[in-house]
Amino acid sequence: MAGRYRLLEVVGRGSTAEVHRAHDRVLDREVAVKLPHSGDMDESELRRSDAEMKLLARLSHPGLVTLLDAGTERTATGVPRVFLVMELITGADLRTRLKAGDELGASDVAEIGQDLCEALAYIHGKGVVHRDIKPANVLLLGAGGESARAHAKLTDFGIAWVSDSDLTLQDAVSGTPAYLSPEQVRGQTIGAASDVYSLGLVLLQCLTGELAFPGPPLESAVRRLTQPAPIPEELDPLWRNLLAGMTAMDPEARPSAADAAAALYRMAALGALVEPLSELAAAEEELRLEEVRAYAAPAEPGSPFDRVTRLTSRILGAPMAAVSIVDAERIWFLSAHGIDADEVAREPGLCASAVLQDDVWVVPDAAADSRTAGNALVRGALGVRFYASVPLKTPGGANIGTLCILDRAPRTLSPAETETLRELGGVVMDLLVLRRTALEATAAGFADQLDGEPLAGVPSAG
Structure with a gap:
């Protein structure tokens, strides 16, 4: 050819x-x-x-x-x-995967959904509506490596609708019966929300293994005009809320593809935290938490950590900086400059994700990045847009927290600034090691006194 x-x-x-x-x-x-x-x-x-x-x-x-x-x-x-x-995509399409009965975990479905929602957000921004979201039009790419996740790609734009363009084919059949939105069933003018609805049905099928509206095409189509998609009670509440929103009968009540992508990212990251760990991973996390407990004593105001945090803010030109400790369920600030909070929940996105990195991690625009857009510091009153951090790695090799800088405006770091942040993170970790050593020595001294053997140079209680 x-x-x-x-x-x-x-x-x-x-x-x-x-x-x-x-x-x-x-x-x-x-x-x-x-x-x-x-x-x-x-x-x-x-x-x-x-x-x-x-x-x-x-x-x-x-x-x-x-x-x-x-x-x-x-x-x-x-x-x-x-x-x-x-x-050429070498992986199977999602329809083949579902027909084979291959199990998809909730985190896998969230990751696949995130990829598809991000693709939809992109085409919707270009004035394009796909109109035929279904498992057969989702291609899965298996990535190499034990920790790599599969990615999904959207294909087949043969009946797509394009605003203000002669590319749209008015005579094309608009969609596949099992995944039509209510407005498609009615033959109404459709928009981006129609794709979100169809994808909601696809994700629901991935989680349950069943079509939301089975049966002959006409019967299936008519039911979705009068009934919401059946979402099983046994699904996680986060999934139930998202899928109920994506499959709302009123298009105006559905989230945008970008909002759905952010929600799916949070769910995938949260799933990685709460799903059962392998014995090895569970042991590694327990060792990390032991290190956290060893280093995580509160710091007094005016401590060296405060000085380093202010210095980090000044040198790197960021209005906010913090030394964070990532515990099992929360992130608390050993020191913070420009942030009026002592702790936050361990939400995926900023520090909870940065602590998993091996080196400096930079997010130029957190509000536009699906990995971070849902974090409370980004979506809340603080309005974080830029985030950069370096993990605090103990001599034992465990990441217990971060030194981070934040800004309300998008930006990035130069190579020189990246190296500066890395060096300052090393200073913070040195301070933590010195403080731990001092606390252990003090504790040992008290123990000796209790045994009636005070340290040399320390007067006895008597």
């Missing part, structure tokens, strides 16, 4: 097209080539494929399948046929 693509086996098939694995002979790489079914290429299908080609050429996002090339050739019978060359 096109003098360069050698078609291999079929890797995907839908009602109007099939996707082949192919070899690009020019660049010596594997790609995916999407072709309409032979003999089905009428004028409507030609326009649909051409519209998808033009639309994909305008979009670029990690959560979308990338268009590499496109063109038109004629079949053996002389019928023109558009072909789309895309990146």
